Amino acid sequence: MDDRTTTVGELTALVEGFVSEREWEPFHDAKNLSASIAIEAAELMEHFQWVRSEDLGAIREDSEKMAEIREEVADVAAYLLSFSHWMGIDLSSALEDKMKKNALKYPVEKFKGRYE
Secondary structure: OOOOOOOHHHHHHHHHHHHHHOOOHHHOOHHHHHHHHHHHHHHHHHOOOOOOHHHHHHHHHOHHHHHHHHHHHHHHHHHHHHHHHHHOOOHHHHHHHHHHHHHHHOOHHHHOOOOO
16 A cells, blocks of 8 residues: 555545454544544654754654654554544545635735744
């Protein structure tokens, strides 16, 4: 699988298959899944805690750290896919709608090259 050829639907099916095989559906409700997203996101953030901005590039060159970060990213994605599936949210259309809303809120001519 890779990002260029794998659909969100395929990723969701991968995660849901894993959950189903273990009969974890009773535990995968909106409350537990949303908490799991936050917990895994915090574990991702932990890899960058106390790292100075000028040292961030070195992390990408450290294969051990990148492997750990990659796993945390996968955990966040798995829980997000499960949450979206459970809530009946089409993740692709939700993201598209949000980006359209953001484009109106942050017009290019006003925010290009600026974060404020």
